[in-house]
Amino acid sequence: MVTNLERLAAGKTAVVVGFDGGHGLLGKADAMGLRVGKKLRKLSSQLMAGPVTVIMDGRQLAMGRGIARKILVKAAD
Amino acid sequence: MTECGAPKRTLSSSGLRVLLMGNPNVGKSAMFSRLTGAHVIVSNYPGTTVSFTEGTLDLDGKPSRVIDVPGTYTLEPLSRAEEVAVGMLKAGDIVVNVVDATNLERNLNLTLQLLKRRAPMVVALNMWDEALEHGITIDVKALQDRLGVPVVTTCAISGEGMMDLRQSLQHARPGTLDYEEAHRWDTIGEIVDQVQQVEHRHPTVGQRLSHATVHPVIGPLFALVVLAASFELVRLIGEGIIRYLADPFFNRLWLPLVQALSAALGSGGLVHDLLIGQLVNGSVDFRQSFGALSTGLYIPLAQVLPYVFAFYLVLGLLEDSGYLPRLGVLVDNVMHRVGLHGLSVVPMLLGLGCTVPGVLALRLLETRKERFIAATLLAICVPCMAQLAMISGLLGAYGLVGFVPVFGTLFLLWVVLGTLLKRFVAGTTPEMLLDIPPYRIPYWGSTLRKLWVRMVGFLLEGEVFVLVGVLAVNLLYSVGAIEAVGRAAGPLMTKLLGLPPEAVGALLVGLLRKDVAVGMLAPLHLGLKQLIVASVVLAAYFPCAAAFVMLLRELGPKDMLKASAIMLIVAFSVGGLLNLLMTGLGL
Numbered sequence: 106m107v108t109n110l111e112r113l114a115a116g117k118t119a120v121v122v123g124f125d126g127g128h129g130l131l132g133k134a135d136a137m138g139l140r141v142g143k144k145l146r147k148l149s150s151q152l153m154a155g156p157v158t159v160i161m162d163g164r165q166l167a168m169g170r171g172i173a174r175k176i177l178v179k180a181a182d
Numbered sequence: 183m184t185e186c187g188a189p190k191r192t193l194s195s196s197g198l199r200v201l202l203m204g205n206p207n208v209g210k211s212a213m214f215s216r217l218t219g220a221h222v223i224v225s226n227y228p229g230t231t232v233s234f235t236e237g238t239l240d241l242d243g244k245p246s247r248v249i250d251v252p253g254t255y256t257l258e259p260l261s262r263a264e265e266v267a268v269g270m271l272k273a274g275d276i277v278v279n280v281v282d283a284t285n286l287e288r289n290l291n292l293t294l295q296l297l298k299r300r301a302p303m304v305v306a307l308n309m310w311d312e313a314l315e316h317g318i319t320i321d322v323k324a325l326q327d328r329l330g331v332p333v334v335t336t337c338a339i340s341g342e343g344m345m346d347l348r349q350s351l352q353h354a355r356p357g358t359l360d361y362e363e364a365h366r367w368d369t370i371g372e373i374v375d376q377v378q379q380v381e382h383r384h385p386t387v388g389q390r391l392s393h394a395t396v397h398p399v400i401g402p403l404f405a406l407v408v409l410a411a412s413f414e415l416v417r418l419i420g421e422g423i424i425r426y427l428a429d430p431f432f433n434r435l436w437l438p439l440v441q442a443l444s445a446a447l448g449s450g451g452l453v454h455d456l457l458i459g460q461l462v463n464g465s466v467d468f469r470q471s472f473g474a475l476s477t478g479l480y481i482p483l484a485q486v487l488p489y490v491f492a493f494y495l496v497l498g499l500l501e502d503s504g505y506l507p508r509l510g511v512l513v514d515n516v517m518h519r520v521g522l523h524g525l526s527v528v529p530m531l532l533g534l535g536c537t538v539p540g541v542l543a544l545r546l547l548e549t550r551k552e553r554f555i556a557a558t559l560l561a562i563c564v565p566c567m568a569q570l571a572m573i574s575g576l577l578g579a580y581g582l583v584g585f586v587p588v589f590g591t592l593f594l595l596w597v598v599l600g601t602l603l604k605r606f607v608a609g610t611t612p613e614m615l616l617d618i619p620p621y622r623i624p625y626w627g628s629t630l631r632k633l634w635v636r637m638v639g640f641l642l643e644g645e646v647f648v649l650v651g652v653l654a655v656n657l658l659y660s661v662g663a664i665e666a667v668g669r670a671a672g673p674l675m676t677k678l679l680g681l682p683p684e685a686v687g688a689l690l691v692g693l694l695r696k697d698v699a700v701g702m703l704a705p706l707h708l709g710l711k712q713l714i715v716a717s718v719v720l721a722a723y724f725p726c727a728a729a730f731v732m733l734l735r736e737l738g739p740k741d742m743l744k745a746s747a748i749m750l751i752v753a754f755s756v757g758g759l760l761n762l763l764m765t766g767l768g769l
Contacts, residue, residue: 133615136255138288140367152398155515156524156614163316164285164620165392167511169523169613 106180110147110157110173118146119178126175134176137166144181198246200239200351201270203296204280205289206253207504207619209308211235213280213338214250215627217348234266235635241351249274255288257295262545271296276354277303278347283313283320283335284620286378290370293329297357303331304354306347310335312620317381325377330358339625388621395508396618405512408505412496419492420571428484432468440466440475456656469575470705477701478652482645485575486568486697487637493535493567494636501632502624506531507616514614520600521555521607522547523614529556533564536640537729540564541736550741551609557733558603558745561725562752563596565589565696568726572700573717580710587760588717595722595756599748647727651694655687655702664690678754679715680761682706692720694727711764715757723753 113119121143124131134140138161145161150170157173159166168176202210202217218237235250251270252263259265271277279296281289296303307313307320326333332350336343361369385393394400440458444466447454458466459473466473468480500506506528514524525546533540540560544553565573577584604611658664664687668675672683679685684706692699703716724746725733734742 129612132256132258132260135367136258136260136291137615137617138291138367139615148393149396149398151396151401151511151515153515154518155398156511156616158396158511158618162285162287164288165396165618167396167507167514167524167614167616167618169514169518169615171613172615 107177108180110159110168110176110178111150111170113147113178113180115147115149118144118181120144120181121176122179123177124175125177126172130172130175134172138162139166139176145178198241198244198275199273200246200248200276200278201251201274202248202278202280203251203267203271203292204253204308205255205282205285205292206617208253208280208282208289209338209625210250210253210280211628211632212625213278213306213308213336213344213347214248215625215631216338216341216344218248234270239348241348254292256292257299261548271299271301274301276351277301278351279303279305280308281305283307283310284316284318286318286320287370287374290373291366294359294361294366294370297329297331297359298361298363300356302354302356304347304350305329305331305333306343307333307335308338310343311337311340315383315386317383319379319381321377325373328359328373328376331355339623392508392618392621395505396511401508401512405509408500408509412500416489416492416496419495420489423488423491424484428488432480432484436479437466437468443475452660455660456653459656469701472652472656472702472705474649474652474656477698478649481572481697481701482568482641482648486571487641489567489571490535490640491633491637494633495629497531497535498629498632499624502622502629504619504621507618510614510616511618518611519604520559520597521604521611522552522600523611525614525616526552526556529560530564533560533566534570535636536566536568537561537564537725538639538732539636541729541732544736548612549609551607552611554607554609554737554741554745555600555603557737558748559596559600561729561733561745562599562722562749563592565592565721566726566729568695568697569700569717569721572697573721576700576703576713577710577717580713584710584714587714587764588721591718591756591760592721595752599752647695648698651691651698654694655691655698658690659687674754678758678761679719680765681708681712681716685712685716688716688720689723692726693724693730696720696726711761714764715761718760719753719757722749722756724749 107122121139121141123141124134143161145159148158148160148165150157154170156167156169202214204210214235214237217239234252237248239246239248249270251267254264254267256264257268259268277296279293281293293305307322313320322333322335332353334343334346334350336347395404444454444458444461447458449461455473457473457475459471459476462470466476468476471477510524510527513527517524517526528546529540529543532543537560541557544556547553547556573588577588667690668683668686671686675681675683675686685703688699688702691702699720703713708716724730733745737745
């Protein structure tokens with residue numbers, strides 16, 4: 106089932122399937138190695154609409170909720 | 183594909199420029215410290231506030247320049263730091279591409295873009311020891327063959343591999359790898375599959391700690407402990423230096439010299455007033471005399487510098503251990519209420535030391551709106567260490583009754599003003615997308631070097647303004663100018679702020695230097711209410727001259743004019759309100 110990184114439950118593993126955003130987001134995400142086909146695990150969401158933290162290739166990435174919402178993922182299990 | 187020119191350069195010509203380039207947090211600064219000698223210069227890239235560090239390297243008897251280029255993920259200019267990196271690339275002779283061996287895939291993205299520019303290059307696989315620890319092995323020979331440039335393994339923190347790196351610089355050359363831009367990541371994937379093997383290991387203590395410190399509940403608690411411990415440590419170190427080093431030096435060694443000079447000058451007259459100042463009960467008082475050689479040296483060197491040193495030491499450790507980005511994640515939601523994102527915590531924290539490096543760190547922010555809000559809040563609501571130290575000195579006797587109104591007001595102001603600015607400043611606040619580096623034990627060489635660079639900057643920029651300020655005040659006093667302005671502005675001072683007309687002198691000096699200005703309040707023997715109002719107004723109304731120049735450079739004249747208007751309006755209305763409120767409460 107396709108969802109986004111904001112809605113994905115903490116602790117779940119997923120694969121990136123698409124971006125629901127403009128050129129700016131794509132450029133930034135691409136520079137960080139975050140792209141379609143990457144596997145990642147959601148670590149946590151901060152309280153009060155704070156950022157989402159994920160682990161990708163053993164590294165932590167933090168992103169605002171707005172960005173997390175635009176990253177479409179497919180839960181792996 | 184554009185050919186950016188790859189003229190054959192050899193090491194025979196002197197004065198080669200070696201660029202250290204790589205992603206953020208790959209250990210470039212530690213490598214820079216290892217490669218260069220003691221002498222480094224920090225400069226601003228022309229037309230920006232993006233700074234870079236430059237040092238010298240001896241290559242077979244030929245001096246070369248090593249430049250620590252701001253960290254960047256890509257050569258596509260997404261931010262100012264990246265624009266600067268691309269600009270510098272054109273002026274460099276050799277590129278040392280510092281790659282984090284624990285994160286090969288993402289790092290190769292920049293490597294491939296650099297190869298496309300056909301710059302003579304060497305790749306340093308840094309953090310090699312950490313990679314081995316994580317079960318990552320990389321076939322260096324195979325990587326070298328694929329890229330077509332020399333590849334060496336290094337561990338800048340321990341110094342391993344640095345000799346190899348120096349030698350490899352002789353063989354720097356443009357790479358042979360060619361790829362289609364549209365298939366860059368595919369090419370990277372292929373290379374990684376070919377040269378890297380990862381053996382699964384259990385999470386290390388550092389990784390577990392890393393997860394815990396961004397946990398939604400444990401994280402904020404941990405942050406409170408870290409921040410409280412940091413400030414306690416700053417206080418302890420600062421006080422220790424003052425008590426055991428600075429005060430004994432000034433009281434036992436400097437005082438007799440100044441006293442002797444005072445007697446030789448006849449204990450009065452214009453020159454005496456300029457150099458020594460006014461005698462208090464027949465002798466020199468470092469806090470109140472107000473001469474260039476008495477108060478002018480004592481306040482910045484013995485009262486402020488020890489705290490600045492302690493602050494930047496502790497902050498440097500927090501930066502280099504990798505804690506600051508985590509703090510940025512934790513405060514992101516709070517920062518969004520004032521139109522900023524989490525990483526703006528860095529300029530705010532730096533500003534607690536000195537506003538100038540705080541302004542320099544504004545480059546972390548991407549949009550004009552963010553920079554304007556952060557700069558204005560920094561200038562108005564974040565007191566620098568010079569102010570903090572002096573305010574503590576003035577209000578210390580009152581304890582919390584003195585501190586809480588001053589710092590509470592500034593904090594409230596931060597929230598209220600930030601909320602208003604978020605609403606009324608046009609533009610957007612982008613969300614953060616942030617790489618959180620693993621925790622690392624700071625390399626003392628680069629931590630101390632950063633501390634040294636910041637201290638020198640503080641002294642050079644600060645001490646000049648202190649001496650100019652003290653001399654200017656004494657001259658203005660001797661010609662009666664301050665009294666005249668005091669009389670003119672007197673009604674405003676007394677009616678609005680409840681301060682004596684002489685306090686206008688402190689406000690004037692505050693334009694040059696905050697610590698000296700707060701110091702000028704000492705001889706006025708103000709009451710608690712007046713001290714609180716004066717401290718808040720002095721903190722909020724304008725930054726010192728050095729910070730003002732930096733802000734002007736960062737914001738441009740138009741925005742600086744707006745920010746200045748906000749500063750003046752806010753400072754005097756809040757000062758007036760405080761005065762009214764406290765008078766109403768019967769203080």
